[in-house]
Amino acid sequence: MSVPSPQPRPGKGPRAAGAIFDATLRLLAERGYDGLTIEAVALAAGVNKTTIYRWWPSKAALLHAALLRARVLDIEIPDTGSLRGDLIALADQVIDLVTGVRSRAIVRAVASGPGLPDDGLASLARDFFADRFSREQPVFTRAFARGELPPDTDPMLLLDLIAGAVWVRALLRNEPVPPGFAAAVVDAVLPARRTA
Incomplete structure (x- = not known):
């Protein structure tokens, strides 16, 4: 059974949607x-x-909408002028999400998923990461246009490698993420992917 995802069209919905989403995620983290x-x-x-x-x-439908639209989990798509710079900026945002005071507990609650049916958790995770990946596409469109990546590069694999390193360090190992970690991860992933 998949999680229903009725969401108001852009510009539609209750005026208090932001407060509702914030309350949903705060209570998820607490309870x-x-x-x-x-x-x-x-x-x-x-x-x-x-x-x-x-x-x-x-x-389930409310949590689905909150995960996709709450400000606390939002990301800004960087445009630094280089793929390396954009990926470091994205990795820094992932670090902020998994270590931030407000967002860390939400991320942990969603990642652990107690109480959610397996298919419900899978659907929430799939939709959340698909939404983030679609938002991040301009980073790769610009990188391909600048010749920074070969045409057969898989952007999702690059993002999985970079974000995965952050998640493993901060959530699975529960270790501090040192300054410069985003740049170190991006530099470890990118050399093999760059064009000559």
Whole structure:
């Protein structure tokens, strides 16, 4: 069973969507998926629960929308003028997400997934990372146009290698991410991918 993803069209939705999404992710981090309820989100966001149900018929649908649209998990797509610079800037943002005061607990809650059915967790993760990957495409479009990557390069593999190093260090090993880590990872991944 896949997680439903009814989302308001851009420009549509409750006026309090930002507060609802922030409350959803904060409560997820504090209570886990099992402890997350529509009623608690409504109370924390200062809205009626009917407002939430009007747009998101279940807590799975609400969490799905919050993960894709909440500001706390947002990324800025860099344009530094070089692939290396853009990838370092993206890696630094991943580091901020997995180590940040507000976002770290959310990332851990989603990654651990207790209470979520396996297919629900898989769907949430797939949609979240597909959304991020689609946002990051301009980095690679510019790099291909500048001749910084051979045409057969797999951008998703590059991002998986870079983000994976951050996730392993910060979340799986639970070790501090030292200054310069983003640049070190990008430099370890890019040499083999660069054109001559």
